Amino acid sequence: MNNAARDDASIEELDFGGSARGANFDDFLEDDDESPRNGGRAGNGKRRSPGKIAFIIVLVIALLAGSGVGGYWLWENRLRPITVSVNGAVTRTHINVSIDDLMNDNDSFGTKPGNLLSVSNKVLDANGGGKQAVVVNGATVKASDWQNTRLQPDAVVTVTNGKDTVEKHTVKRETIAHKGPSLDSVNLMGGGAIQYVESPGRDGYSEKWTGEISKETVDKGVVKKPEDFKVTTKTPQPKDGKKYIALTFDDGPSEYTAQYQQILKEKGVKATFFNLSEEAANYGEQEKSLAEDGHEIASHSVSHKYLPKLSRDELRNEIGKSFGVIEKNSGQSCRMFRSPYGAFTAQQWLDSYDIISSNVLWTIDTEDWKRPGADKIKSTVLSQAGNGSIVLMHDGGGDRSQDVEALPGIIDGLKAEGFTFVTVSEMIRLDGTFPEWVANNQPAK
Numbered sequence: 207m208n209n210a211a212r213d214d215a216s217i218e219e220l221d222f223g224g225s226a227r228g229a230n231f232d233d234f235l236e237d238d239d240e241s242p243r244n245g246g247r248a249g250n251g252k253r254r255s256p257g258k259i260a261f262i263i264v265l266v267i268a269l270l271a272g273s274g275v276g277g278y279w280l281w282e283n284r285l286r287p288i289t290v291s292v293n294g295a296v297t298r299t300h301i302n303v304s305i306d307d308l309m310n311d312n313d314s315f316g317t318k319p320g321n322l323l324s325v326s327n328k329v330l331d332a333n334g335g336g337k338q339a340v341v342v343n344g345a346t347v348k349a350s351d352w353q354n355t356r357l358q359p360d361a362v363v364t365v366t367n368g369k370d371t372v373e374k375h376t377v378k379r380e381t382i383a384h385k386g387p388s389l390d391s392v393n394l395m396g397g398g399a400i401q402y403v404e405s406p407g408r409d410g411y412s413e414k415w416t417g418e419i420s421k422e423t424v425d426k427g428v429v430k431k432p433e434d435f436k437v438t439t440k441t442p443q444p445k446d447g448k449k450y451i452a453l454t455f456d457d458g459p460s461e462y463t464a465q466y467q468q469i470l471k472e473k474g475v476k477a478t479f480f481n482l483s484e485e486a487a488n489y490g491e492q493e494k495s496l497a498e499d500g501h502e503i504a505s506h507s508v509s510h511k512y513l514p515k516l517s518r519d520e521l522r523n524e525i526g527k528s529f530g531v532i533e534k535n536s537g538q539s540c541r542m543f544r545s546p547y548g549a550f551t552a553q554q555w556l557d558s559y560d561i562i563s564s565n566v567l568w569t570i571d572t573e574d575w576k577r578p579g580a581d582k583i584k585s586t587v588l589s590q591a592g593n594g595s596i597v598l599m600h601d602g603g604g605d606r607s608q609d610v611e612a613l614p615g616i617i618d619g620l621k622a623e624g625f626t627f628v629t630v631s632e633m634i635r636l637d638g639t640f641p642e643w644v645a646n647n648q649p650a651k
């Protein structure tokens with residue numbers, strides 16, 4: 207067997223790592239003399255062959271080179287001096303320093319952890335609160351990551367005092383009841399175009415805390431205030447810099463509605479129709495077709511009664527049934543309402559707040575029902591139009607030929623002034639400040 211070849215094979219099996227290195231070398235030497243494979247030379251003493259000497263030289267060179275490589279690695283990855291910025295000051299340290307070591311080497315840069323406080327804010331442990339806040343190159347590093355977060359040259363570090371924390375404690379809550387719906391809870395005085403439930407009413411609570419360490423009990427008072435039931439009004443006001451307007455048509459559908467629909471289609475305008483169920487009974491297909499064109503269908507009650515004269519049950523029938531008709535005809539799930547004559551007092555709100563999302567009034571009354579002439583209807587709209595305007599017109603309830611005549615000019619005039627046409631629901635959503643249930647066309651909850 208060729209010694210050199212066997213040596214090469216043995217070198218490959220050597221483990222140069224860690225403490226095993228010496229042991230393997232000894233094994234190698236013993237193996238050389240006693241191996242059965244070398245039986246023919248067993249009695250020849252310990253004469254070293256040239257191959258073995260060459261191997262040892264190579265090994266020594268390798269070890270020296272290895273320590274050189276190791277030293278270089280240490281220098282490049284742990285020892286090399288660098289500077290970092292800490293709280294604006296240049297700080298000398300070494301490459302890949304951990305935040306833990308940097309803090310320990312620099313007395314935490316004069317910062318300290320927060321206090322651990324009792325429930326009555328006495329200091330229980332001056333360093334027992336939150337650890338310091340450390341930010342590296344704009345990113346917060348949690349205390350649990352300080353050990354394995356290593357810094358590179360020119361890292362920008364800020365270190366600030368830790369926050370105080372309160373001892374573990376038990377909490378005893380007492381409910382504070384809210385005020386439910388009452389005539390006093392409905393305030394329509396603001397006169398906004400949209401009446402809606404601002405708050406459906408939620409209980410609040412007070413708390414008493416008992417500390418696990420201090421054993422103190424402290425009354426924290428009212429932690430969450432109760433929110434009383436509240437109805438209010440507001441006119442939508444989109445604030446994205448554009449001008450929005452909503453055209454609304456009441457008392458239909460009627461024999462005229464198809465003409466409105468045709469004009470709106472030609473002009474590419476979406477509008478809102480507050481329909482009467484009694485009229486929809488004759489024009490169900492018309493209601494469906496409007497919805498298919500993307501118009502909003504909302505309720506104007508079943509039969510246009512003066513609602514303040516109705517009992518609670520009668521009122522809820524007038525409103526509730528009308529939503530069912532719209533849903534059946536148009537497929538639109540609707541809870542938006544417009545009271546006939548705009549008549550809707552605090553009592554009507556108390557009787558129906560749980561079935562409507564809003565009572566929609568208007569900001570521009572064309573008084574088209576007086577039939578003042580197409581030009582007058584048009585000039586009323588154009589002279590009063592502003593961002594958030596809701597225009598009241600009619601597509602039912604009598605001779606609507608003046609509206610049909612006025613509508614194209616109204617749309618063209620508003621377009622010329624830069625208005626974008628939206629439905630009432632879109633206007634409410636564009637405003638962005640109405641409660642979620644109003645924007646989603648649902649009763650308050």
Ligand SMILES: [Zn+2]
Binds near residue numbers: 456
């Ligand atoms: Zn009406």
